[in-house]
Amino acid sequence: MTRRTRILAALLLAAVLAALGAPGGERHAAACAFDPWRPDAYEGDQQRARYNAAIEAASVNRLLPSDSFFALPAIERGPRTARSQGAPFIPSTLLKAIAWVESTMTQAARAVSFDSVGPAQISFDCGHGIMQVTTGMTTPLGADGTPSARQASIATHYAYNIARGAQILAEKWNAAPEQIPVAGIDTASDPAIVENWYFATWAYNGFTGPGSSISNHPADPQFGSWPRPAYTCDGTQARNRYPYQELVWGCMARPDQRNGQLLWQPLAATLPNLTNAVVARALSVANWTYPYTGMDIPTPQPAHLAQPPVSLQSPAQLLGTPVFQASAQRLTINVNATGAASKATVRIHNAGTGVMTWIATTTDRFLVLSPPAGVAAGSDLRCTASDGCPDGSLVITVNPVLLPASRASGVIHLSSPNGGGQQVDIIVEVSAEFSIGAPGTSRTTP
Amino acid sequence: MIAVAAIVAVGLAAGLLRLLPLAAKPTTGVPRVVFAAFGATSDVLFIAPATRPDERTVVDTVQHAEGWGINPGPMFERLLAYNVVPAGAPAGRGAPSELWLLNVATGERTRLARDADLLVKPQFVADGKSILYRRTDGDLQQVVRVDIDSLARTMIYEERTAFGVFPLGVDANGTLLFARLSNTGTDVLRKAGDASPVLAFHASDEIARDWQLSPDGKSLAFLAPLRRAERVVYRAAVVMIEGGKAVALPEGDASGEQYGPLWTPDGGSVAVGQEAASGAATPVVLLRAGGAPVPLATPARGFDVPVAWSAAGTYLAARTFDGQNSTNVGRESAVVIARSGERYPVSAPGEVILLGWLPDD
Numbered sequence: 175m176t177r178r179t180r181i182l183a184a185l186l187l188a189a190v191l192a193a194l195g196a197p198g199g200e201r202h203a204a205a206c207a208f209d210p211w212r213p214d215a216y217e218g219d220q221q222r223a224r225y226n227a228a229i230e231a232a233s234v235n236r237l238l239p240s241d242s243f244f245a246l247p248a249i250e251r252g253p254r255t256a257r258s259q260g261a262p263f264i265p266s267t268l269l270k271a272i273a274w275v276e277s278t279m280t281q282a283a284r285a286v287s288f289d290s291v292g293p294a295q296i297s298f299d300c301g302h303g304i305m306q307v308t309t310g311m312t313t314p315l316g317a318d319g320t321p322s323a324r325q326a327s328i329a330t331h332y333a334y335n336i337a338r339g340a341q342i343l344a345e346k347w348n349a350a351p352e353q354i355p356v357a358g359i360d361t362a363s364d365p366a367i368v369e370n371w372y373f374a375t376w377a378y379n380g381f382t383g384p385g386s387s388i389s390n391h392p393a394d395p396q397f398g399s400w401p402r403p404a405y406t407c408d409g410t411q412a413r414n415r416y417p418y419q420e421l422v423w424g425c426m427a428r429p430d431q432r433n434g435q436l437l438w439q440p441l442a443a444t445l446p447n448l449t450n451a452v453v454a455r456a457l458s459v460a461n462w463t464y465p466y467t468g469m470d471i472p473t474p475q476p477a478h479l480a481q482p483p484v485s486l487q488s489p490a491q492l493l494g495t496p497v498f499q500a501s502a503q504r505l506t507i508n509v510n511a512t513g514a515a516s517k518a519t520v521r522i523h524n525a526g527t528g529v530m531t532w533i534a535t536t537t538d539r540f541l542v543l544s545p546p547a548g549v550a551a552g553s554d555l556r557c558t559a560s561d562g563c564p565d566g567s568l569v570i571t572v573n574p575v576l577l578p579a580s581r582a583s584g585v586i587h588l589s590s591p592n593g594g595g596q597q598v599d600i601i602v603e604v605s606a607e608f609s610i611g612a613p614g615t616s617r618t619t620p
Numbered sequence: 621m622i623a624v625a626a627i628v629a630v631g632l633a634a635g636l637l638r639l640l641p642l643a644a645k646p647t648t649g650v651p652r653v654v655f656a657a658f659g660a661t662s663d664v665l666f667i668a669p670a671t672r673p674d675e676r677t678v679v680d681t682v683q684h685a686e687g688w689g690i691n692p693g694p695m696f697e698r699l700l701a702y703n704v705v706p707a708g709a710p711a712g713r714g715a716p717s718e719l720w721l722l723n724v725a726t727g728e729r730t731r732l733a734r735d736a737d738l739l740v741k742p743q744f745v746a747d748g749k750s751i752l753y754r755r756t757d758g759d760l761q762q763v764v765r766v767d768i769d770s771l772a773r774t775m776i777y778e779e780r781t782a783f784g785v786f787p788l789g790v791d792a793n794g795t796l797l798f799a800r801l802s803n804t805g806t807d808v809l810r811k812a813g814d815a816s817p818v819l820a821f822h823a824s825d826e827i828a829r830d831w832q833l834s835p836d837g838k839s840l841a842f843l844a845p846l847r848r849a850e851r852v853v854y855r856a857a858v859v860m861i862e863g864g865k866a867v868a869l870p871e872g873d874a875s876g877e878q879y880g881p882l883w884t885p886d887g888g889s890v891a892v893g894q895e896a897a898s899g900a901a902t903p904v905v906l907l908r909a910g911g912a913p914v915p916l917a918t919p920a921r922g923f924d925v926p927v928a929w930s931a932a933g934t935y936l937a938a939r940t941f942d943g944q945n946s947t948n949v950g951r952e953s954a955v956v957i958a959r960s961g962e963r964y965p966v967s968a969p970g971e972v973i974l975l976g977w978l979p980d981d
Contacts, residue, residue, distance in 0.1 A: 298710025384827060385784015385801040387737045387756040388714035395829035396739035399880055399925060400843065400854060401946035409660045410970040412689030414713060414738055447947055454852035458826055460803050
């Protein structure tokens with residue numbers, strides 16, 4: 175029996191590996207949480223109305239306020255030596271522009287249609303989704319080396335992705351003055367002033383430079399010949415000419431349009447004036463030493479005060495009430511001699527509303543789960559032109575190379591982080607017993 | 621592709637696009653400017669007569685990662701070297717880019733490396749037989765020389781740094797020149813063979829930029845920030861590499877910004893752009909030690925930034941802005957400025973990237 179399994183394994187190895195090849199074809203610098211697979215994500219409307227509403231709620235901690243992992247923290251303010259905590263707040267236009275620069279405000283890969291489900295957007299450096307969340311997404315953080323439920327939410331669900339991205343930006347802000355400089359030393363570092371987010375925005379992409387390959391220092395000679403015009407955010411200028419924060423400032427001021435409508439209200443925030451002696455002295459290379467205590471700057475003028483969103487959708491409207499439905503079941507997969515990867519499919523249904531994230535895990539490594547996480551759309555969502563709509567679809571494939579024997583069984587745990595606490599176990603029986611025949615020969619298995 | 625289609629459509633509609641064979645010589649004998657039109661997913665490279673930039677011929681189309689255009693170094697005769705993040709590859713400034721060599725006259729393209737830093741421009745060495753580029757692994761930066769014929773690569777300098785090193789070229793003695801940023805500012809160093817690098821001169825206590833090696837390889841022109849009244853402005857400087865002696869240039873508007881120092885092909889002068897007064901226009905001037913500034917044709921409004929001279933020095937390709945200075949830049953476009961006084965706009969739907977010139981025919 176063991177010898178036969180080995181023969182099977184050898185014969186099927188090439189075909190199965192080809193069939194199971196990593197999706198998307200993109201190279202990753204390092205393993206990401208779901209590598210080599212890619213979870214499915216829900217992509218909202220082309221006008222980004224759903225995403226903008228979620229961003230506005232996140233900007234004042236009205237999206238997921240009761241979940242400490244996703245809630246917006248208190249925002250520090252005040253002078254370097256006397257910081258105090260204030261209400262959670264990020265200018266929503268800043269978040270929208272960051273989302274645009276990061277991903278053109280899309281949760282799924284570019285090939286995925288709006289109002290549908292498809293592979294999540296994951297960059298080479300493990301940036302996930304709308305906000306290209308990298309922190310905590312570079313390795314699986316769940317039990318037994320599997321992705322965690324939080325990672326699944328960030329990868330698949332726009333609201334959790336936006337909330338986490340906003341929280342990370344808030345953490346960058348709060349990293350001043352201990353780790354990054356303070357912008358707005360003359361305005362008590364008021365977070366309602368958009369210009370005061372200059373260093374936090376820089377840090378969102380990496381507080382790097384000048385001269386490094388991922389520099390964001392505005393005086394870095396790498397950004398081409400001086401001077402440079404403002405970034406227009408309309409696709410007519412190469413991004414290589416701009417530090418990250420100037421891309422964001424440009425997109426705040428000049429949002430793209432869809433169907434003749436601006437995607438958000440423009441906000442022409444002011445960049446630091448590099449010819450201003452105070453600013454130039456602060457950004458001097460002499461000050462480029464952690465924790466950058468000499469780099470504090472006054473608020474760039476004219477300054478712009480960001481107002482909290484006038485009308486917010488409630489968390490119930492934004493998130494819906496997803497209800498996880500999947501049947502505990504016992505499946506049998508027969509691996510045959512043709513070399514084709516045998517598979518089974520499990521449907522996951524959302525009996526409620528909103529986007530429901532699901533995640534599937536197993537410790538039985540011969541069971542390959544694709545996608546390892548995904549979404550199911552509720553009855554209130556548009557969901558078209560996709561195999562994964564509205565129900566989620568988990569395809570289970572057997573990797574015979576890793577079978578412990580020609581007959582084996584494994585367990586898949588299926589659950590939803592936001593669809594109720596239920597966990598469904600799927601038992602998979604695998605049979606890889608068959609005879610191998612070659613032309614002109616005859617063999618009987620023992 | 622959309623950008624390409626748009627360019628072609630506009631050109632055909634206007635009756636301006638002439639699909640000449642690449643090797644065809646212009647009938648008028650004027651030098652041909654080489655430029656690229658940035659597109660979201662591809663940059664289209666053109667050549668056009670200096671006096672008729674709309675009569676452009678497509679040289680090549682370079683596909684690239686969405687939003688990330690080519691980063692070219694200065695041309696050497698008919699050769700163009702550029703970094704690009706290829707289409708379909710991971711995008712981002714930290715992603716490894718490819719270094720390509722293009723013979724603009726023949727359209728022949730060769731990939732020289734796949735590990736270049738996108739943002740650091742490649743530099744030809746003086747004989748045009750090899751190219752310097754930078755690559756990064758973590759905090760380790762390396763300057764690499766790649767031989768164009770054999771494609772052999774040699775790492776000639778490396779340094780662990782939180783800042784950056786920038787290859788500048790090879791001086792008159794065949795010695796590698798590079799700029800190095802640190803907490804003390806910008807230094808220019810020389811490195812001969814396996815010897816340790818030696819300081820050529822300290823360029824600035826801050827970040828100096830826009831380096832230009834003189835045609836004879838003996839001097840460097842660059843911009844360095846200086847405190848002037850209430851402002852910090854970039855001013856052009858010229859320093860002799862041997863001995864590190866600064867060359868005094870005419871001050872002109874001593875309080876104003878200067879842009880894009882560029883040696884004339886004969887090495888006798890340095891062209892610099894200069895900021896404009898509000899609502900006014902200011903020309904590029906040619907600065908020569910001991911001589912009066914010589915202005916070129918003035919823009920209708922704003923100021924110009926020199927990019928590349930034609931081989932005989934009769935035309936200057938320049939970026940032009942309708943604003944006032946680096947704080948109020950205005951809109952950017954491209955132009956060819958004739959020494960005889962005319963100005964010829966170089967237009968495209970997207971950003972124009974001026975690359976250089978083909979040698980005069």
